Amino acid sequence: MARRIRWLGVGMTLCFVLLFLQLNDIQVVKAHQYANDPDNPTVIAARFNQPRGIIESADGQTLAKSVPSPAGSLYKYERVYPEQWAQLFSGVVGTDSIDFSNYGVEQTYNRFLVAHSRPVKTLKDLLTTSPPITDTITLTISTKMQEAAKAALAGKVGAVVALDPQTGSVLAMYSNPTFDPNPLASLDGKTEANAFAIDNSKIFGYPPLTSLAYEDAGFAPGSTFKTVTTAAAYDHAPQLVNTPIPAFATIPVNYFQGQATTLSNDTPGESCGGTIAVMLPISCDTGYAILGTKIGPAGMLAEAQSFGFNQQPPIDLPHSRFEISDFLQPPSQCSAQVFLAFSSIGQKCTVASPLQMAMVASAFADNGVIMTPHVMSQIRDSDGNLVETYQPKAWKQATSAATAAAVTNLMKEVVTQGTADGVGFLPQDDVAAKTGTAQAGAGNTSVNAWMIAFAPASHPVIAVAAMVPNARLDAFGATVAGPIVKAMIEAALSGQ
Numbered sequence: 176m177a178r179r180i181r182w183l184g185v186g187m188t189l190c191f192v193l194l195f196l197q198l199n200d201i202q203v204v205k206a207h208q209y210a211n212d213p214d215n216p217t218v219i220a221a222r223f224n225q226p227r228g229i230i231e232s233a234d235g236q237t238l239a240k241s242v243p244s245p246a247g248s249l250y251k252y253e254r255v256y257p258e259q260w261a262q263l264f265s266g267v268v269g270t271d272s273i274d275f276s277n278y279g280v281e282q283t284y285n286r287f288l289v290a291h292s293r294p295v296k297t298l299k300d301l302l303t304t305s306p307p308i309t310d311t312i313t314l315t316i317s318t319k320m321q322e323a324a325k326a327a328l329a330g331k332v333g334a335v336v337a338l339d340p341q342t343g344s345v346l347a348m349y350s351n352p353t354f355d356p357n358p359l360a361s362l363d364g365k366t367e368a369n370a371f372a373i374d375n376s377k378i379f380g381y382p383p384l385t386s387l388a389y390e391d392a393g394f395a396p397g398s399t400f401k402t403v404t405t406a407a408a409y410d411h412a413p414q415l416v417n418t419p420i421p422a423f424a425t426i427p428v429n430y431f432q433g434q435a436t437t438l439s440n441d442t443p444g445e446s447c448g449g450t451i452a453v454m455l456p457i458s459c460d461t462g463y464a465i466l467g468t469k470i471g472p473a474g475m476l477a478e479a480q481s482f483g484f485n486q487q488p489p490i491d492l493p494h495s496r497f498e499i500s501d502f503l504q505p506p507s508q509c510s511a512q513v514f515l516a517f518s519s520i521g522q523k524c525t526v527a528s529p530l531q532m533a534m535v536a537s538a539f540a541d542n543g544v545i546m547t548p549h550v551m552s553q554i555r556d557s558d559g560n561l562v563e564t565y566q567p568k569a570w571k572q573a574t575s576a577a578t579a580a581a582v583t584n585l586m587k588e589v590v591t592q593g594t595a596d597g598v599g600f601l602p603q604d605d606v607a608a609k610t611g612t613a614q615a616g617a618g619n620t621s622v623n624a625w626m627i628a629f630a631p632a633s634h635p636v637i638a639v640a641a642m643v644p645n646a647r648l649d650a651f652g653a654t655v656a657g658p659i660v661k662a663m664i665e666a667a668l669s670g671q
Contacts, residue, residue, distance in 0.1 A: 224251045225290035228309035230268055230280055233317040233552060238264050239271075239281065244362055254281075254360040262353045263321050266386040267314065267345075267492070267550055270356035274367050278384075280550060282493050284312050287554050287562065308557045315344035315552045315565075323666035324349035327659040332379045333643035334387035336529045337663050340537035340629060340638040342567040343546030345490070346667060347639075348530075354383035380645065385497075387642070389490060392500040392528035394644055397613030397652065398458045398594075399532055399625045400521030402539065402582055403482055404467050404475065405451055409578040411474030415451075415466065422448030423461035426516075431468060433511030438464055441612060441651075455585045456593030458610060460520050467519020468512055475519060476503055482535050482573045483545060489570055490530065490548045500531035521613055533640035536627040538573035539582050539607070540635035545571045583607050587632055595626070598657035604664055605631035610652035621645040624655035630664045637667040 226241035238260050241252045254271045256264075269279020277285060290307035324335045324347045334350035358370030374384045385391055408415045424446040425439040440447060440460045447459035454462040467475055479502035480486065488498055502518060502525050503509045509524035517523035530548065538545045546567055553564040574582075586607035589595045600606040611625030624646045629638040641659035643650075 225307060226252050226309060227254060227271065227290075228288040228557075229311040230288070231311060231313050232260070232264070232321075233313065233315055234319065236260060236318050238268050238314070239356075248362050250362060253362050256356045256360070258357075260318065260321075261357055262355050263318070263325055263349070264314075264316070265354050265356045266350055266388060267316060267348050268356065269493075270359040272359045272367055272371075273362065274364055275359060275371055279492060280312060280314070283491050284551065284554070287312060293556075310554050310556050310562055312554055313552045314550050315339075316347060316550060320347040320663070320666055321349055323347065323662055324659075325351075327641075327662040331643050331655075331659075332381060332387075332645070333641065333656075333659070334529045335639065335641045335659055335663060336388050336533040337637055337639040337667065338533050338537050338546075338548060340540035340546065340635050343537075343548045343570070344552070344565075344567075345548055345550045346637060347663060348386075348388045348550070350387035350529075352378045352381060352383040387529065387644070389488065389492065389528055389530040390495065390498055392498055392531060393526050394528070394623050394642060395522050395525060395613035395615060396527040396532055396642075397521040397611030397623060397625050398460070398463075399535070399609050399611035399627045399640070399652070400519070400525055400527070401455060401458065401463050402586065402609050402627070403478055403535060404463055404470070404519045405455055405582050405585065406482075406539075406574045406578050407470050407475050407478035408451060408466060409581060410478060410574055412470045415469055417450050417452075419450050420448045420454065420459075420462040420465050420469075422446045423465075426461050426464065431464075431511075431513040431516045434513040434516070438516065452585065455609075456588040458589075458594045463520045464516035468516050470519075472503065472510075472515050475515060478574070479503070479525075481571060482538060483531060483571060484525075484527070488528075488530055488534070488548065491551055498528060498530075500527040501525070521611060529640045529642045531640075532625065532627050532642070533638055535573075536629050536640060537635075537638035538571075539579045539586065540629035540632075540638045541579075542576040543572055543574040543579040544569050545573050583632055586628075590628075594651075595628075595653050595657060598626075598653055598661055600630075600661055601665065604668055605633055606664060607632040608657075608660065610657065612650070612652045615645055619648075621648055622650055624650050624652045626652050626656035626660045628660045628664065630668065637664060639663045 230239040244253045269281040271277040271281045287310040293308050328351045337347040354374045361367050375382050425437050448462045484500050484502040514524045518525040534545050547570040554562040590606050590608050594610040595608045608628035613623040615621050615623045624643045627640045629635040641656040643655045646655050
């Protein structure tokens with residue numbers, strides 16, 4: 176009996192020790208984690224019992240604000256997005272939801288938007304207790320540019336991204352379909368759940384909550400990528416710049432290692448080749464496929480990565496792996512020479528987002544430099560004091576200034592006597608552009624229509640990429656994406 180009592184005592188002692196350790200873990204070790212867990216009811220109450228800061232456009236329009244909640248609500252404040260701008264900016268501003276957390280600028284700059292203590296700057300601040308403050312986030316995007324993007328994309332699924340190539344400021348970022356952030360910010364759980372289910376379902380083939388502008392890099396960029404291949408020749412194989420490439424209408428099977436299908440130009444029976452100066456304006460597929468293989472995988476991969484492929488874009492919005500634009504990835508599936516040939520013309524193992532291709536355009540516009548893209552312009556506190564202002568900084572030296580100038584001259588010829596000569600760009604806008612028409616859909620039954628451009632070519636103030644996925648098989652980048660790019664350039668230059 177005494178032995179059993181001793182074992183019982185040992186067991187109870189161990190239980191008390193384990194209980195003590197668990198309490199210590201909860202109350203001490205993980206206290207901060209639990210206290211700040213977004214699912215903690217106390218944290219949720221603190222979020223919605225205080226107003227959040229304002230998010231406004233570059234031209235001063237309120238895009239997000241907090242208002243007192245209706246009588247009988249569980250919390251004191253709710254987040255609202257003025258209807259005039261809600262769907263226009265939702266892909267950037269995002270939403271602040273109780274059940275689904277926050278998204279977009281609401282997430283990236285959350286620490287400025289939530290109520291917080293005033294920074295201590297004087298001895299008086301240290302000795303007095305001040306009420307919490309919130310900050311106002313001013314974006315780089317104006318309503319004018321965003322409305323131009325919406326109008327240009329009316330009736331089309333697609334996306335457009337416009338950048339200031341000198342600073343990296345995002346001038347426009349819009350994709351269709353879009354979504355209304357207000358139901359997602361509702362204080363009613365059922366309303367939020369229904370909105371989330373709808374916005375996560377596919378509308379026109381794509382879920383509105385996924386911004387085609389920067390969050391989905393799954394689209395073959397087609398011949399817009401030939402600008403990168405051209406830069407690779409200048410940077411890694413300069414002997415090829417003035418070397419004529421053999422002319423083909425169709426490259427036969429087995430011309431490239433691993434090739435099981437033919438590779439033809441867009442126009443059946445059209446033969447082309449020659450030097451880069453001849454091939455880029457007319458967008459010669461067969462010639463550029465051969466050029467890419469002559470440059471070689473090492474040179475092409477190095478050039479693509481210098482332009483930001485295979486890396487996370489550094490934009491100040493929430494990130495995911497789906498934003499990364501790929502070139503020759505994965506290596507286990509893209510090592511055969513035929514994949515290098517197709518990838519050099521923006522097909523097969525090359526996929527990109529409109530943001531990525533806008534950065535490609537911006538590199539040629541800014542002497543080979545890609546500035547870090549950003550949507551925040553400045554942050555001010557409740558009293559109007561400047562808290563933070565964005566300082567432009569370079570992300571990559573994608574190519575040399577000399578190469579950028581050479582490619583710019585060829586992109587100007589694309590507009591004046593190449594594949595974009597029918598778009599109707601205004602001569603005074605001095606546009607440099609490149610079209611792209613990539614095979615897409617199951618069995619290549621549709622195309623991704625692209626265009627990248629910048630203007631004025633002599634002193635660029637806008638670099639833009641437009642993409643319309645799964646367009647009709649007989650569509651072209653110039654005819655589908657060209658008018659979108661033209662509208663964005665004219666909107667940007669109209670105030671000059």
